[in-house]
Amino acid sequence: MIDIEAVMADFAVRQAERKTEVAEEIQQLKAAILPRLQEAGIARVEIRFDGCGDSGAVEECVCLDVAGAALACPDVTLQEGEAGKADDASSDQLQSLGQALEQLTYLALERHHPGWEINDGACGELVIDVPEATFVLDCSLRFTATDDHSTEL
Incomplete structure (x- = not known):
């Protein structure tokens, strides 16, 4: 018999x-990316994404x-150890x-908007202001809504 409480506890530990x-990988990538952009004379980067129907890119x-x-x-090319390790392969x-x-x-997206690619999905962009060293994720979550009414006459 499956101990659902043990399974859920294990899942919570793995999620944490x-x-x-992911937080560590984001910091590593930010630290590796910023100098390369500065060296190339890039002032701003706009990375656009879109997702829905269980896929996104x-x-x-x-x-x-x-x-x-x-x-x-x-x-x-980033030097070995500079990039995050999200893809073990x-x-x-x-x-x-x-x-x-x-x-x-x-x-x-994984960290701040998990499921951004599911159902109606989300779209937006990650904007990097190189001189200010800021990274801003703008995300518009889409959803289908209904406005139901029931009136007895």
């Missing part, structure tokens, strides 16, 4: 561990200079800056 891991990553002109994402591989930006977005 994952929450801590980063749709676009735009790098901008101080004047607001689009720049190509620098073709640089690729933890031995070096990560490009573009991959790190995408991974940061997925980790931020």
